[in-house]
Amino acid sequence: MPEGHTLHRLARLHKRRYAGAPVGVSSPQGRFAREASILDGQVMVSAEAYGKHLFHDYGPLGTVHIHLGLYGTFAEQRLPEAEPVGQVRLRLAGATHWTDLRGPNRCELLTPPEVAAIVDRLGPDPLRRDADPDRAWRRISRSRTSIAALLMDQSVLAGVGNVYRAEVLFRHGIAPTVPGRALDETVWKDIWADLVGLMRAGVRTGRIDTVADEHLPEVTGRAPRVDRHGGEVYVYRRTGQPCLVCGTPVAHADLAGRNLYWCPVCQST
Template identity: 75%
Template sequence: MPEGHTLHRLALLHQRRYAGAPVAVLSPQGRFATEASTLDGRVLERAEAHGKHLLHVYGPDLVVHIHLGLYGTFREQPLPVEPPRGQVRMRLVGPTHWTDLRGPNACRLRTEAEIDALLARLGPDPLRPDADPERAWARISRSRTAIAALLLDQSVVAGAGNVYRAEVLFRHGIHPLLPGRDLGRARWRELWADLVDLMREGVRTGRIDTVLPEHDPAVTGRQPRQDPHGGEVYVYRRAGMPCLLCGTPVAMAELVGRKLYWCPTCQPEA
């Protein structure tokens, strides 16, 4: 599932290419046809992201809510448009570009009240300037739940996914099963600040890189990471491989249905 930086990149792209002008909205697949007919020809006022949710705002009660889920993708192309390929849920055509949305978990037309209710259920998003990390800390500081589980709970922190969760905990030497209430406010503030920096870099580059410059393959001489997700990481999807810092095999377990990666030496149990 795409992490929050991907949705923010899409929001910036759609804001630049489509916002401020009338757009054509279609649903070749038919599942969004009624909503598309309502929006067709209207001006897209803005595109923005909250966590893993993308919003196309046409007016107070005309907001398209998109959640890509596991399989959703956008295909972006310059004009002219081409015939639809596959099951296209929504096609957006602007002055210079067009995009097709396929396979999203959600693509619905919502009212402003419905969007407000949705956002009220989300925790602070490290990529939004209005994010308040103290809201997340209020939940974390009272919880016996493992910090690794809390970081994936979108009602605690919105936008962070499995990669950022594993990597930010490694970078701060925090065992993933540490109860949230045992983390401490100072460590939380450091972790949050690092998450903000890492995710902003992800927005800038379109990939997740978490290794420090001194641990980059060009410096250490190791082979670059070969993974469809791209990016250089410390522990994510490196189970059984030596830790880049200490050589200990990276551990893997399951936590709330997701694979968890950590270094037993660099992230010792308290």
């Protein structure tokens, strides 16, 4: 599932390409056809992201809420338009580009109260300047749940996924099983600041890089990481491989149906 930086990149891209002008809106697949007919030819006011949710705002006509889930993808192309390929739920067409959305978990036209209800269920998003990290801390500091699970709970913290979760815990030497209430507030503030920096870098580059300069392949002589997610990381999807810091094999376990990665030595507290 895409992490928050991906949705913020998409929001910036769609705002730049489509906002402020009439947009062609269609649903070749047909599952969004009624809503598309309302929006077709209308002006997109803005596009923004909150956590893993993308919102296309059409003013009084409503807001398109998109959640990609596990299988949703956007395809971005320059004009002229081509015939749809596959199950295209939503197509946008602007002055220079067209965009196809396939396989989202949610694609729906919502009223302002319905949008507010979604946002109200989410924790603070490190990529939003209106985020309040203290709101997340109040949940974390009272919880017996492991910090690894809390970081993935979108009602606690919005936009953090499996990669950022694994990497930020490694970078701060925190065992994933530590209960939230056992975390020191100073450590939480450091984690939050690190997430803000890492995720902003992800928005800029389109990939997740978490490795310090001294551990990069060109410095250590190791082979660069090859993975469809891209980026240089410490523990994510590196099960059994040596930790880049201490050499201990990276551990793996299942936590609430998601893969968990950590270094048993570097993350011993």
